[in-house]
Amino acid sequence: MNTRFSVATHILVILHCQDGKPVSSDVIAQSVNTHPALIRRILTQLSRAGLTQSQLGAGGGALLAxxxxxxxxRDVYDAVDEDGDLLGVHPGPNPDCPVGRNIQQTLRGEISEAVNALRIQLSQKTIAALAGDILALS
Amino acid sequence: MNTRFSVATHILVILHCQDGKPVSSDVIAQSVNTHPALIRRILTQLSRAGLTQSQLGAGGGALLAxxxxxxxxRDVYDAVDEDGDLLGVHPGPNPDCPVGRNIQQTLRGEISEAVNALRIQLSQKTIAALAGDILALS
DNA sequence: ATAAATGTAACAAAAATAGTAACAATAAGA
DNA sequence: TCTTATTGTTACTATTTTTGTTACATTTAT
Incomplete structure (x- = not known):
C-alpha cells in the first residue's frame, strides 16, 4: 500500500501548525511514526513542487513555502504521485487482436479522466482547512 | 503496478464482442498476453460481482451475465478493487500528537470522497461504449 | 570548534503483484 | 461410457514496489 500521499499530507499539516518555525525531520517522524530519512525523502518531493522549503544546519528544518x-x-497528490499511475494499464496485450491492439490507448484516456475527477475533488480541501478539521476532533 | 482493473476491463470487452458465445480463459489470456490462471482469478471476482458467469466443462468458458x-x-472498479485502498492512509501515527491522533479518520473521509468522484466519472462509460471506441480505432 | 540538521545514496526487509504449475470437479461429445 | 476440454482453486515462485535502516558529506547556528 502506497502511503506517500498520506504521509505528505501529515507533514504539511504539522508544518502548518508550527507556521514559521522550522521543524526537523526527526520531530515529524515521531508524529508520523516512521523514520526521519523517509520524511526527508518526501520533503524533497514537496520542496521540488514548491510546497515546502528547508533550512540546513543546526536549528534547521522544514517549513511551508x-x-x-x-x-x-490536489497539490499534495501531484507532488508525490508524480507518475499518476493510480490505475495502471496492463502491458503487452496482443496486437493481433482488435481489442488488444487498441485497448491501452482507450483505457488510458478513461483512466486519465477519472483520475482528474479525483484531483478536482481533492482540490476542494486546503491544508489549513484539513488542519482545522483534525484539531476540531481533539 | 496494479493492473487488475485494466485486465478486468479487457476481459469484459472481449466477452462483449463475443456476446453469447462462451470464451475460454485460454483464449482471453492470449489477447491479454498473460496466463489463463490469472484470467480465471479475475473472472472469479467479476462473477462474484454479477458481471459474468462461467460454464464448466468442454466447450465452456465465460460470458457476460x-x-x-x-x-x-465503475462496476468493474468496484468488482476488482474491493478494498478501495487506491490512496492508503499510513498506519500507526503517534496518538500523543494532536495531529497524529486524528489524521487517519479525517484523511479517510477526504480520500473516500475523492475516490467516489473517480467512481462517478467511471460510471459514465459502459463496456459497450468502450468496445465501440476501441474497435473504431482499428 | 561543536553540535544539529539536511540531502542523498546504498542496501535490507517487507509487502504487494504477477507468473506458473497442478489437480479435482464438471460437462460436452464421440 | 470414455475421452477431452474447461473451470475453480490452491500452492508456490518470481518480480516489483514500498518502506525501513544506516551512513556520511555538507551546511549552519551557537
Missing part, C-alpha cells in the same frame, strides 16, 4: 490556505490536497 | 450496455467501468 506558502500559506497552508493556498495548498490543496 | 448482463448486456455490456448495462455494465460501467
Amino acid at each position: 506558502r500559506p497552508g490556505s493556498t495548498i490543496t490536497l | 448482463r448486456p455490456g450496455s448495462t455494465i460501467t467501468l
